[in-house]
Amino acid sequence: MNTSKKLTVTTALALTLSLGLTACGDDEPDVETPADEPAATAPAETGSDDADDTADDTTATDDAGASTPGDAADDTSDDANPTDDAGASSPGDDAAGDLTAVALVAIGTAEAEAGGTAYEIDDQDDDGTWEVDVRVDDRSVEVTVSEDGTQVVETEDDDLDDEDRAALDASTITLAEAIELAVAEAGGVLDDAELEGEDDGQPHHWEVSVDTDEQDDIEVLVGVDGEILGTDG
Secondary structure, three states: OOHHHHHHHHHHHHHHHHHHHHHHHHHOOOOOOOOOOOOOOOOOOOHHHHHHHHHHHHHHHHHOOOOOHHHHHHHHHHHHOOOOOOOOOOHHHHHHOOHHHHHHHHHHHHHHHHOOEEEEEOOOOOOOOEEEEEEEOOEEEEEEEOOOOOOEEEEEEEEOOHHHHHHHHHOOOOHHHHHHHHHHHHOOEEEEEEEEOOEOOEOOEEEEEEEOOOOOOEEEEEEOOOOEEEEEO
16 A cells, blocks of 8 residues: 555544544533532431430430439338438437336336336436335345436345235236326326335325326325225325
8 A cells, every 4th residue: 555545544534533532522411510409308307216315305304303213202201200300209208208107117127127026116316317116025126227217227135024015915006007097097297106005094005196287296095906095185
């Protein structure tokens, strides 16, 4: 092939390629981006998200100090005993405010200490202690008890005379029971009490001294069988 033919073929191929490329460029569509394209909308919250929100709200309430059932129970317990923190009186405190109740406690303490039967209790000494005479077999034990009636301070052996022995043998009620009967009869509080033998025509009896708001030393005579024989004072 001569040189002129080669140039002719080469020129033809170049023209063909140029036309093909131009055709491809003309067919490619122009992509335009809308200027006012709306912002993408976030997907709606699902039920699961609502549940999470509810759980978060509940947690927030708890964090804010909402009362749990346990807290409510504790509050109820506190309300049931509102006066405990304020120093409310316990049963022991109530007894301390009633000399009769304290005396009965002192009698019980003395009998437990000596192991016998009480038959006399004196009014409180200046230091507040009680002296309780207790029969133990054929002897007597004087037991000094603390002001609140619960502690033994000291004991001392003593003689039991024949009249006291006979009266104790005849009695069907205790010193404590005689005191309760006498206080119920006269009102007020106990001062002292003792078992008396036969005197001025009276059979064996308990002589209980009671103090009231209106009068002190009202003597109530209680028979050894629990019958009220009379009052004096």
